Amino acid sequence: MIFVGGLPFSTNNSSWSSSSSSQGSDILVALLEHPVLVSASHSFKSVEETKVSVSSETPSPSKYVYVFQREYATVDPALVDYVGTDEATTCVGLVIRNRRNRMTSIAHMDNPEIVDIGLCQMLSLVVDHDLDAELDVYLIGGFDDASPNHASGTNISECYSDMDGCSLPLCRKLVDTLQRRQEKFHVQTLHVLGHNTKRDSQGNAYPIFHGFLVETCTGSLSPASFDGTSRCPDEIVRRIRVTSSYQDTSWNGKLLETYDTQTDRFVIAPCRWTVRKLHIVMSLQQLSDEEILRRCSTSPSAEGPDFVENLRRYGHIKNNP
Secondary structure, three states, X not given: XXXXXXXXXXXXXXXXXXXXXXXXXXXXXXXXXOHHHHHHHHHHHOOOOEEEOOOOXXXXXXXXXXXXXXXXXXXXXXXXXXXXXXXXXXOEEEEEEEOOOOOEEEEEEOOHHHHHHHHXXXXXXXXXXXXXXXEEEEXXXXXXXXXXXXXXXXXXXXXXXXXXXXXXXXXXXXXXXXHHXXXXXXXXXXXXXXXXXXXXXXXXXXXXXXXXXXXXXXXXXXEEEEOXXXXXXXXXXXXXXXXXXXXXXXXXXOOEEOEEXXXXXXXXXXXOOOHHHHHHHHHHOOOOHHHHHHHHOOOXXXXXXXXXXXXXXXXXXXXXX
């Protein structure tokens, strides 16, 4: 169940249909318009973005855990100082933190189909069978990636009544699932969709922020971006694993396991690699940058400058099968 400002959340809409999609839309619109969350989004937007980099010459005394797309990690603040993710365009970063023991789980959600099981994975160590646990929740990412014709409503309700795009269905599924579950979810930040959108002079939409960093001891969040030194360990292997997981039935509906909370170790769970995937990866090397963006991204115009370069690095698998 969702709480906002310490109170149980309700849309006060007695005409909900039985459709989960319809209920999710009602909940999402009401949350996006809630004064407490609008204020929180404005506050988050005013925070300067943290640029995370790890120097090999002067190692940081702080320990970081980074998650890639479709991954999740649950960390103990006694062992890990910061946890974060970035590179999100139509994806949404989800943070769940137990107020009592400060256990913190984050996920880089990329599809509505992984929300149900993914939440169970995240909550397994955060809640620890305590349904009365007070959980702080933060959702950051996604943007107005719908066509301009669908995004031209005069208010939030009109803008989100009939959109296409990838961000909206994911946000709708997330809030609907949180509301339906028994746990107490105190939504602190909902910086998604219109709140996370900027436009250029031609009206093209882009995300304001692509990532965030959580300080596990305090629970404070800040916008963040990571470079190649901090997206670790095993960056290439984990990127390839994300791609191959879509055709590995053992990961259907699940977030990818990356970090073992109990042993404080990165354990990159295996994923099945196929000859077909190898052929696709190698064929990408023959395409132009523009074609790679068009074929591989849900939001080609909004990707970061290293998106294509990272995909070209998948050729690593040919020499290291």
